[in-house]
Amino acid sequence: MKAAHSRTLQIVNDLGLHARSAAQLAKLAAEAAGSVWIMKNGDTADATSMLDVLTLACPKGSTITVGIEDEADIETLDRIEALIRRGFGE
């Protein structure tokens, strides 16, 4: 899982990364050509798996790193960043 690009972000919505937000994230990540990863405190989850993302347990205020494996997915990374920054529209 060597990330071509990665960004470190903070979870800002009150509920944190719960089922609905993780689902939105997984949907976006599924559009990527290569792998998309979420990392928190040394643990890594597959961003396309809602369950895997949930296992990271990210409440409001957690700092996570989103990484892509394939250069071509930079646009997906942008969109994930935007989604997290606007608190998943909640």
Added chain:
Amino acid sequence: MENQKSKEIILKGIGGSPGICIGKAYLVDKEGVDVVKTYMVREAALPAEVNRFRTAVKKARESLRGIIDSTPEEFRQHAQILETHMLLLEDKMLFDRTIEMIESEHINAEWALKKAVSLVKPIFENMSDDYLKQRAEDITHVSDRIMENLVGGDPFNIARIDKQVILVARDLSPAETSQIQLERIKGFVTNRGGKASHTSIIARTLEIPAVLGVGNATLKIKNDDIIIVDGKAGIVVVNPTEQTLLAAEERREQYERQKALMVRISHLPAQTKDGIRIPVMGNIELPEEVVTVLDHGGDGIGLYRTEFQYLSRPDFPDEEALFENYKDVIDVMGERPVTIRTLDINGDKAVNFIPDNFQELNPALGLRAIRYCLLKPEIFKTQLRAILRAAVHGNVRILIPMISGGDEVDQTIRLIDEAAESLEKEGIPYNRDIPLGIMIEVPSAVITADILAEKVSFFSIGTNDLIQYTLAIDRGNRHVAHLHQPLHPAILRMIKRTCEVGREKGVRTYMCGEMAGEPLYAPILLGLGVDELSMNPQAIPMVKNAIRSINTADMDAFMDEVMRLTTPDEIQLLLERDFGSVVSAIESA
């Protein structure tokens, strides 16, 4: 002991329903090995096996889609959970992993799915965050759906058990317990739940011995283990020795003999030694239960819980269906009173009806019972109309749950008037002239009993909730269930005040909580001035007998002493000292 295959283990829980049974354990565990077929699949057949799995997931997705599309706008939030389930169906950790396992381990789809679930579920179950912990349930729901399609039938269904067994489960939902068929189940044991939980109430109604709140029953008991369930002592014995078995068999026969005797003498009225007749009524949930009430000598229905008709279907029942149900009960009871409690959807039952955006952190303090009904006057009026119509056919009282102040009573009376007016306009027969009562189960209702008494004709003390709200104890939480103490001085003072205000204002005070069904408490309740008791039908004979042994004329000294004592234990001891012999004499008669 050497020749004993397994060692005898004794598990302690809470006695949820009296009686003793001996039999084989049947684990209701949705991951249980008995439910899932496991076999190896030949290399050549693997693609077909993977395909079978994909088809099952596709069918699950379609049926979920169907449910979401047919969910009314009002419950959109509920549909959101299902949308989440749709995503989970194809989540890598379930979907991809199951396929990987079929292919790499050459196992059937059911087995692979079960393994995938058992890998991912514990991760959630072991999380400290409550929200994430509960996601384990989502995984169960989703995998059950797929499993259902794989095995080509219903998922595990209690109603289908066809041998005489003792059910062992982590917990049983009200829907599950209601499916249990008496002749098939000898008893049950659950990890969770307490004496006043819904499961326990249903168990007593069905006269099945039950031990709840055992904690680790599903870990300690295996399928087909021989177990003894002692629902009175709250004990489960796993792999009993011959000696233990013989002793249990003897106790079981003794219990059955007592019960038979109690039922025989139950039809005599409950009259105290000094000639005061106390009506002893039955609590019911299903219309069919009226027969049990009459069989046990009940003088009427003191509490008819009406939630079931709402919870056993996806939509709201119409007026006609409700009317028919109420009339069924009234017709059987004849001139005996039937107390219909209006919709009391509460925390553990509200799932289907309270939209998900109301997902409450604290449902016991949330939108339930009268609060829900006043927020949904149309739903409430449908029920009120059905009650007023049924009241033409018998002796009906109407009982409003969870009243916390006078305003709620005023609003309710207005809605009853509106319901009557609409029936009048439509020329439908009804009876508006029926007693209106309120449940006394919120401490504020006790404090303002003087205000409330001006507005109603009777009080009915609901001790389960009154204790929960007064002592701040969740009765379903086994860590604090032992603190759910009916004899707590605070509870006795609450009952005393309610009865005193009632007497002063000419309002009769009844009791329909679990406390009313405990024979040993009868002296205190009569001493405090409760006019009528209503309980689980099975408790009626015992309580009637206890009442017959009381002389209310010389209770004053006893009550003075009770009210002077400062702890529940002291009060319990005093009760046992003065009345224990009477009650145990009844029990061993």
